[in-house]
Amino acid sequence: xxxxxxxxxxxxxxxxxxxxxxxxxxxxxxxxxxxxxxxxxxxxxxxxxxxxxxxxxxxxxxxxxxxxxxxxxxxxxxxxxxxxxxxxxxxxxxxxxxxxxxxxxxx
Numbered sequence: 001x002x003x004x005x006x007x008x009x010x011x012x013x014x015x016x017x018x019x020x021x022x023x024x025x026x027x028x029x030x031x032x033x034x035x036x037x038x039x040x041x042x043x044x045x046x047x048x049x050x051x052x053x054x055x056x057x058x059x060x061x062x063x064x065x066x067x068x069x070x071x072x073x074x075x076x077x078x079x080x081x082x083x084x085x086x087x088x089x090x091x092x093x094x095x096x097x098x099x100x101x102x103x104x105x106x107x
């Protein structure tokens with residue numbers, strides 16, 4: 001079984017774009033591994049999608065760089081949006097439990 005160049009190039013493209021995102025944003029806290037995974041999967045999917053659609057003028061061999069870059073940014077944006085919408089510290093607020101109201105923790 002041979003590993004083609006697309007996953008390796010997708011990983012490099014993903015790491016490159018996550019680095020640009022962290023440089024622009026200034027911080028990424030504990031989200032960097034998730035950002036790299038999302039950008040890698042986005043770049044790999046973008047390469048496949050651009051290969052099916054055709055017309056990508058910037059390629060490295062058979063790897064479609066523009067399609068991969070665009071989809072890597074889509075993956076980064078999804079992680080950033082979910083991070084903004086989710087809880088800050090990973091814990092639930094007292095009135096967010098299924099019963100409603102506040103929970104009595106003095107017991």
